Amino acid sequence: MHSQARSKKAVVVGAGPVGCLAAMMLAKRGWQVFLYEGREDLRQPSTKAAAQQRSINLAISHRGIAAIHAVSPEAAERFMQTVIPMKGRMIHHLDGRLDSQLYDRDGQCINSIDRALLNEGLLDEVSRSPNVRMFFRHKIRFIDFNRKVLTAEDLGHGQEHTVDFDFCVGADGSYSTVRRQMMKVVRMDYQQEYIKHEYVELKMPAGHDTPGRPTFQLDPNHLHIWPRRSYMLIALPNKDNTFTCTLFAPSVELDRLSPPEVFLPWFKSNFPDALKAIGEKNLIHDYTHNPRSPLICTKSNPYHYKDRGILLGDAAHSMVPFYGQGLNCGLEDVRVLKVLLDQEEVESNSPTGPDNLEDERLARALLRYSQERHQDLVAISDFAMNNYVEMRHLVTTPLYLFRKVLDGWLYRLSSHSTLPVTSLTTKLTSQTYDEREPRGWLPLYTMVTFRPDISYDTARRTASRQTQILTTATYVGATILCVSGLWLARTVKTWIR
Amino acid sequence: MHSQARSKKAVVVGAGPVGCLAAMMLAKRGWQVFLYEGREDLRQPSTKAAAQQRSINLAISHRGIAAIHAVSPEAAERFMQTVIPMKGRMIHHLDGRLDSQLYDRDGQCINSIDRALLNEGLLDEVSRSPNVRMFFRHKIRFIDFNRKVLTAEDLGHGQEHTVDFDFCVGADGSYSTVRRQMMKVVRMDYQQEYIKHEYVELKMPAGHDTPGRPTFQLDPNHLHIWPRRSYMLIALPNKDNTFTCTLFAPSVELDRLSPPEVFLPWFKSNFPDALKAIGEKNLIHDYTHNPRSPLICTKSNPYHYKDRGILLGDAAHSMVPFYGQGLNCGLEDVRVLKVLLDQEEVESNSPTGPDNLEDERLARALLRYSQERHQDLVAISDFAMNNYVEMRHLVTTPLYLFRKVLDGWLYRLSSHSTLPVTSLTTKLTSQTYDEREPRGWLPLYTMVTFRPDISYDTARRTASRQTQILTTATYVGATILCVSGLWLARTVKTWIR
Structure with a gap:
């Protein structure tokens, strides 16, 4: 009191x-x-x-x-x-391939809610x-x-x-x-600042494999992403087995796509599997009725x-x-x-x-x-x-994936383990809200999403230090490779003589 | 019509x-x-x-x-x-030295008005x-x-x-x-954005050398500046022979200087000649009565x-x-x-x-x-x-003064001459408001202040190009100097042998 x-x-x-x-x-x-x-x-x-x-x-x-x-x-x-x-991102490639990228090595999740x-x-x-x-x-x-x-x-x-x-x-x-x-x-x-992109919400209805028993049309324990370079679609699950999909795209692109007869074929060629799950009629209804909202x-x-x-x-x-x-x-x-x-x-x-x-x-x-x-x-x-x-x-580029693997690998090596949210909250009832020097190697996403005991600013500084280490390591590695290569070439040359 | x-x-x-x-x-x-x-x-x-x-x-x-x-x-x-x-800036150094820096080689002026x-x-x-x-x-x-x-x-x-x-x-x-x-x-x-500085206005009264005939206490055809690194005082002339002075300083500094008994000695040690012209009583009156205004x-x-x-x-x-x-x-x-x-x-x-x-x-x-x-x-x-x-x-540093001299020298070399405002206005009644490619060498200050036929953006691009040229010229010059130096040293060495 x-x-x-x-x-x-x-x-x-x-x-x-x-x-x-x-x-x-x-x-x-x-x-x-x-x-x-x-x-x-x-x-x-x-x-x-x-x-x-x-x-x-x-x-x-x-x-x-x-x-x-x-x-x-x-x-x-x-x-x-x-x-x-939701335990990870599910990447939907254009060719229909699916790719699950987990958010955390220990199975920590983010949570979808209306x-x-x-x-x-x-x-x-x-x-x-x-x-x-x-x-x-x-x-x-x-x-x-x-x-x-x-x-x-x-x-x-x-x-x-x-x-x-x-x-x-x-x-x-x-x-x-x-x-x-x-x-x-x-x-x-x-x-x-208004960014030059807008979003439109689209609803993906529940599936009905067995009559009277609604099912999810996509894996409900993932945040689904259709990355398409300058635009993307995402989908988050709801308790009633539907998904809320959000289309993000440049405003000028949405202007161009304004007539349904232009939009539908465009959507079909970019998100064929999503279209199948949403249904053409639903898609056109939502696209023409739901507002285009700004991103500020x-x-x-x-x-x-x-x-x-x-x-x-x-x-x-x-x-x-x-x-x-x-x-x-x-x-x-x-x-x-x-x-x-x-x-x-x-x-x-x-x-x-x-x-x-x-x-x-x-x-x-x-x-x-x-x-x-x-x-x-x-x-x-x-x-x-x-x-x-x-x-x-x-998320679809090799360099990103390579860095993510390296990041995860160093994280696994470090002694740290992500606390489940229940233990964390107990820890956080103490008077502090920022652990200024987190120990071990921590990917940025982990710090931001699963570590409320680390402030966003500390996360930024830690991530920036880790990036520097990675960059330096890459340089040192490359130099060692070069020098050994040269040494090897010379040795081989001597032998041949 | x-x-x-x-x-x-x-x-x-x-x-x-x-x-x-x-x-x-x-x-x-x-x-x-x-x-x-x-x-x-x-x-x-x-x-x-x-x-x-x-x-x-x-x-x-x-x-x-x-x-x-x-x-x-x-x-x-x-x-x-x-x-x-006002034909230029008058720099008031701490030791009492005055330094006139003209705004334009052809005598173009800026104009003080209430x-x-x-x-x-x-x-x-x-x-x-x-x-x-x-x-x-x-x-x-x-x-x-x-x-x-x-x-x-x-x-x-x-x-x-x-x-x-x-x-x-x-x-x-x-x-x-x-x-x-x-x-x-x-x-x-x-x-x-509010910058971390504020300003206070102070009035410099007219002088009275001959009774009944007011005079300016400083040269009225200059904008007077007392540059003091983190703060400064400026003065602009009025038709009634007074000057309006403005003190710019960091807010924290003004907080510290708040009591008049702290402010007066500080002002005296930084702006002795200005204090003499303003008068202690006027200064304290204005400083305590006039608002500290923000800069947004x-x-x-x-x-x-x-x-x-x-x-x-x-x-x-x-x-x-x-x-x-x-x-x-x-x-x-x-x-x-x-x-x-x-x-x-x-x-x-x-x-x-x-x-x-x-x-x-x-x-x-x-x-x-x-x-x-x-x-x-x-x-x-x-x-x-x-x-x-x-x-x-x-304005008080050697590098700035050197660059200003070089800038002015290149400007003088170029065929351009600043049009007086009367001819310019006639030119500007034509439909355009931006000469995209100004000819010759033009200092940034000249373009911004005396050339309304050049837009601010064109002035920026032109100045940035000129800076690049100056920088390159400096490098080339330095390299030539180095090379000739080395050649000279070698020749001398040969002679000595």
Whole structure:
């Protein structure tokens, strides 16, 4: 119990997964939490269909799970019941060949989950907390961070009312209102960039080998990829035996492919097996009805304002989806903030001091969050961008495969073994969130995906050091080969004489 | 007369210099123009004092003058009466030494002008146009670009009203509302960055050698610089014999210097001659009363939306002030837009076609603006950032001075001569705005400052080619020197034997 914050009020804007977890975390620390969401409650039957229409599948991995676990171990356990584990990538070559590339030598998996399902689960968890009040269909219009008051509009009744707060969390996504309002009082560096590619979602229905018993049309324990150099298709499994497929392609290419009579033959020649599983009719329906969505990358710095505001998740940093880390990173934001709040409490001598001491502690934790988290967020955002090239092309090149083998081989040699997520979460309840010097050889993908005890920034530095070692080793190896070759040639020449 | 656009309505947001020039340009093309400005009319006696308080001096050069000339030759002529020409930089060394560095071998000058004075002059010019209606103290709250309607709030009466428009120009500065509204309908790449330095304005009063006859305390025909490596002071002359001084320094340094008893000795040891001219009392007054202002750099892309919106000046690109090109570039935006509108009109076969043809022409011109102007804006923004290091430090280094001499020497050798701004403006009334392949050797500063017929991007490419030539020449020279040295040593050795 954190009695000193009992009467203070936090407003969390955005009831997506990150906003829900932040609300839970603050409520557990004794804050009175008001959670605002512009859309309707996802769990209402009337909105379910609409929500699923827009839904995108997510790959949640150790970081996301560890973050939920840090706030509520029970929630993490319940959550794990709803996912489908994927142990590797399944590469679909143009000639029909399939190629399974495992994510981890010890069998660690990433997990496919429907975004709406995850969100509903977390909303249920939030509902269990007596400290949280939820307001759906409420839009935040204006925030005065200095007077600590905001204006919210009840979209149902078209009425505006003011709400005072002590602390405001912006978890309202890429086009965050909280960020825009915070920029009026904070000199914030900010950038947004639309990459020149877009995506369209397509549904692959369940198969029906035996009537009445739906089956998966592809192996459900893989993330399927059809890499085609400048574009790609991916597929993630759902609990109802369907797959959600996503086509990524350059905008100009999609412009060209706009008429169905151009699109269909193009799709057929590039993804023949996928077309067979999706069906021509479904494909054309989805392609003409589903929106072409943009891919935006945003970066901000700093993320906080004094002792009263912070941006988490996509509101602070939205990344392209190619490392499957967007949501994991957003949930981890909440865990990192929690760790820093805990640390400031421990380091402060008087845990139940007067109000201004509390505010100072909060201000210090938020400042540290901006300072310590920034490099992590830049690192994962860059990884995500680079991974697009890897997924849609490199995975099929010999050099990539050779490096992957070498990487895996060195990893196997090293004494390290990946901890299963259950042991990891226990380890992470300790106060730290970054092991600055990971021991042994670790592939980048492993660090990013399966090691939440290693920060993204540490992962970047470690991977860059390992790449240098590999490069040097290659040079030394090549030199030794050359010298021995020359020596051999000379010896042979002497013999011949 | 451009009869085909006679009845169409353009809204220009922001009545700064760029907004005024844009309003004049559109009015001359037959548009009915509504010009909105959030602040009061600068020309009202009550607001003059306040406006001058905030004013910053500007250095306007050939690009700015050419842009005004392209819209209204008379306005450009009237404008030239109010400026003070500066023929070079005057470097103030720490030991009191002065060093004049001319801007141009042919005596071309940049011109110091008070921002408020320039703005007032342009407002007067706008008032002369019967097609323009001005609304001061009106804030734009919301723009619906698809329905072509905006909401403006009359701050005087606290009333909101809607205004329909055909074309909306955002010239409302770094924190542009038009840009923010446009971002809702355009996938705009955008970035803003605060550099880690701030500036404070200080006033250097007029001297009084003879009672009743004010004099300049420094040479008025120079831009004065006190380069001190990580910080610097500059001074620009005003018509009333004062100088406006600006101190640029890292924010952390200004934090440290916050108490006047720390600031005064620091200023005295770094800028002894400036202190003498400003006076201790004035200095402390200005330092404690004037705000510490941030330096922001923003970039956007694209700048337009279909046939109905465009961002000009700081609203599209605000740069740090170290190349003295911010305003020049903003005014040039208007000229470039004018040239493209003219070109689309000429290239179109039917100049008085139906409405939708007009819209198409406008859409094409705006698209070309975004495509052709972007590289220019990136180039000048980067030049401005790089020039900070040059101004506060490099100008005193031997290598810089050597390169400048070499650059000037090659420039003198080349047949080119800088056209005075009066001949240039005549040349520029032709339809082009970029001479893709400038002849002869041209220093970068000359191209940027005195050659509006060369775009910033062409200037960048030309300068980069020239740098390559210089570097290669240096290598070749060094090699020849080495070889001749060796030959000489051998010959001497032979002789001695």
